Amino acid sequence: MSETRLIQGRYRLLDPIGRGGMGEVWRARDESLGRQVAVKCLKPLGPHHDPSFTRVLRERFRREARVAAALQHRGVTVVHDFGESDGVLYLVMELLDGRDLSRLLDDNEHRPLAVPDIVEIAEQVAAALAYTHRQGIVHRDLKPANIMRLADGTVKICDFGIARLGHDIGFTARLTGTGIAMGTPHYMSPEQIGGTEVDQRSDLYSLGCVLYEIATGAPPFDLDDTWAVLVGHRDTPPEPPRRHRAELPEYLERVILDLLAKHPEQRPSDAHELYRRIVAGRTVPSYAPTVVAPRPSPRPRPRPPEPAGREARLPSWTRGMTTGPKATGTALRTTPPDPAAGLTGEWTTRALTAGTGEPAPDARPGPPPATARALADRHHAGLRLGRLGRWTEAGEVHRAVAGERARLLGPDHPDTLASRYEAAFALSRTGHAADALRAYKQVTAARIRVLGADHPDTLAARQEMAYVLGRLGRHLDAHQVYAAVLAARERTMGPDHPDTLRCRHNLAFSLSRLGRLDDSYRMACQVAADRARVLGPRHPDTLVTRYEVAYLLGQSGRWAEALQTYREVAADRARALGADHPDTLAARHEAGISLGRLGRGAEALRLYRGLVADRTRVQGPDHPETLRARHGLGVNLGRLGRWEEALAESRDVCAIRARVLGPDHPDTLVSRREVAVSLGWLGRWADALTEYRQVAAARERVLGAGHPDTLASRDDEAHCLQQLGRGAEAAELHRRTAALRGRRPAGGP
Known part of the structure; x- marks a missing residue:
């Protein structure tokens, strides 16, 4: 291929970087996104292949390329795109250094x-x-x-x-x-x-x-x-x-x-x-011969560096805090202190029989120092993976370390429980809320038994229990746990401790989920003010609460104030975290939603175009947040009456979500509904009915016939039937959904 070749009007081949039996690999430039990629050009389909074989081969290529593109793991090369150009099959991949x-x-x-x-x-x-x-x-x-x-x-x-x-x-x-x-x-x-x-x-x-x-x-x-x-x-x-x-x-x-x-x-x-x-x-240390030498004087361990973003004026008691995550799951986490030293003084004391100095019956000797250090290194490797958002891999590491620590130290050792806690945290961040809740309950029970009910680590586990209860829709249970943890934190740590403030933030969040918007807004505003006073106005935790204040303003219909707050948070996050940080991009997305709610569709459309470009560049075209931004783009195209463009965008996003997230994922179904909305506005009601019915059937299969989302989809279907002049069918469908609504228990989801 020529060095000036432009494939599909997008990928410009620059220079070859590898050759093999199947073709060539080129360094190329993606002209649309302005990034360097690798393009593997497979050997041309020559005339010796008959047309039927060539058709089968192209289909197999598309199938295998889709399989490769669907793989999302840090240990697998990312495939961005694939296709055929002038008889040459090509794959577009990340360019590896x-x-x-x-x-x-x-x-x-x-x-x-x-x-x-x-x-x-x-x-x-x-x-x-x-x-x-x-x-x-x-x-x-x-x-x-x-x-x-x-x-x-x-x-x-x-x-x-x-x-x-x-x-x-x-x-x-x-x-x-x-x-x-x-x-x-x-x-x-x-x-x-x-x-x-x-x-x-x-x-x-x-x-x-x-x-x-x-x-x-x-x-x-x-x-x-x-x-x-x-x-x-x-x-x-x-x-x-x-x-x-x-x-x-x-x-x-x-x-x-x-x-x-x-x-x-x-x-x-x-x-x-x-x-x-x-x-x-x-983790098993290699044998090394013992050399008799004078025992060196112990050197003090260096103090670990301050966590990123922590301002110098913070009080000394904030160093090395072991706190739970923020309510939204988007802010930075605090790294626990290094447990490499092996048994802590507190654990050693608890492992001794009171007043005798002898080991308790269930006490175990500590592992060799090298083994303890190796396990600590693995634990911190898992924490680093989590900070990078690679939660599946982080969970695998923490589960392996937890098993090894349980064998060497015992199931109730604080280090074992720390690894089990992090494994549960990874479960919650990968959508396994029920599994995470079970794991947190076990860690909480063990920490109460070993450390006591008011120990900070016990309270952290209870706070995470509340978080996953909220994720499971059990908002009243979550609220009760948050309230109990807050009382314990205020009693043992004081009202201004960052862990106490974090729990108050979570409690405000849970109030909003119970429909108590005024109470939630008042508490969130107070937490934002307190965090600004204690941590600083641009600390990530402060900005998380200000983000929540903006959300509550929107929930109350105060969209102009919400827009202003989201814009302020986005600007402050750009300065504190960087313009490309996920939290900064999230605030920009919410500003776009606010613009749409205010009827400022043209401004929202410009914002979403820029956001789609930035998310594609930073996170990739198939990332769920990139697709969420593209969904917003399609919605605002519809608001501006550009329904053909809205339909094309919604269909594309729906297809990618079905491939990446699954056909029954809630985000996929939201996109499919948007396809139906666009078809309806274009007067294609028969096609819209097909889409609405698919959404309703999927929601009924996943959520149940009486779930509010399923019932809303049935209402969409009935409206479509009315537009097609099938009033009797629409009335019967309305009657069935009304009966299902009547059977829903009070206070149900």
Whole structure:
């Protein structure tokens, strides 16, 4: 392809960065979004393929590309777009700053990588495979060239779906004299070689080959003859890696050899089990000979740095606070103090029998210091993932650390409970509110038993219980828990402690969910003033409460005041957090909603266009918040009477939401309803009826026949029937919905 080639009027190819049997990879510029991307151009569809085969191939390409584009994990290369241009199939992917493992080995003159690097690569690839295998996706061609290590240490797997496409097209190199045309010989599983059905465990075998190579410098069967390589995979036990490199940890050798088992059932059952084994293995300290030397004087541990955004004038008691999250879940979290020192003085005291100095019957000895430090490092790695919004991965880390801490320290040790608390927090942030509530209840009960009912950590867990109760729609229960926690915080910490102020913010939030808008507004205004006094007017916590004040103004119909407050919060967040911070973008979005409510559709449309561009640039085109901004754009196109454009935008957003979130997700159904609204305004009532009925059926299936959203959808359907002149059907539908409304219990959702 020419360097000046512009694909689909959008992607300008700049220079080639890789070639292979299936085509080329180019560095390119996305002219629409102004960002650098990688474009993989697959080999042209030549005239030797008949038209029917070409049609099937294009469909398979679209299917495999959609699969790759739907994968959302930090360990998988992001696919932005795909299509066909002049007979060339292409994929548009994120441009990675790093080198694949094959090049790393070449750069190292095929000497093995350092042991910590091998373990880190193994752990990250296992986590990525655990995710993709849960989606039912098997890579089929895992090899060093398909695993990238970025400059920041992140490891990514590339080319999901490409191996199967290569087999369909016939571009993979055929093995001399074998007739086999799939996979790469040095990394093929025995079942691939035998032509039998492959599953996720085939990827684990290939990963074992990769780890063997980066650990020893050569693949397990490093032979020149292809047939000998295949026979080796099928029939010959691999030589243990430690015979080539004695300093490899024994657990790592065991993991690699188990991955290279000839029969799939002898390998780890899945990638998640592999991940757990790697994490557990790296926490066990290696043997080191004891050297007798004078005991050095202990050095004081350095004070951890102040959390980002905390102003210097804050009182000293705010340092190292262990607080729960904000009510909206959008503000910064406070990092707990480092538990690497092992057993705390408080825990040690509680573990002793009163007045004797002897261990209590259930007290356990502490783990070796190196193990405690390793677990603390893993715990903090999970916290970092959470701060980056990578909650699924954070939850996996915290659950693994919690299990290991429970084994080493005991199930009720404060460090074990800290990991269980963070695992519950990750559950709540990934939409598993019911599971999070159960986990928080267990942590709360244990902390009451071990630390006491008024301990700050116990109160933090109770406060999180209230948060997930609200997420589950149990607003009265949430309010009661918040009120009890607030009383305890005021009694033990004082009214101006940031944790107390956070609980008061949560309580104001719960009042609004109970319909007590005036009480909620008064309390939120007071909390905002108190936070500004204690923390500063532009502290993230202060801005969270001011954001809530704006929300309450809107709920009360005071949209002009809400707009002004949202704009002030957006400006202050841009200064304090940055223009591209998610909280800043959220305030801009709410300002757009306020403009629409005030009938200022043209201004709202301009705001949403800019917001869509910024969210696409920062978070990607398929991110739920990007799609939410595009939904707002479509709504305001309709408000301006531009219904054809509104219909096109709503349909596009609906299709992407169905792919990314699922066809029955509430956001997808909101977009589908917007499609129906646009069709109605265009006079296409028969088409609108089809959409309304699909929304109503999905809501009834997910929420139940009597849920307010389901009943609203049935009203939409009845209105559509009236517009089509089918009054009798509309009346019957109104009668059924009225009966369902009458059966709803008082105070129901």
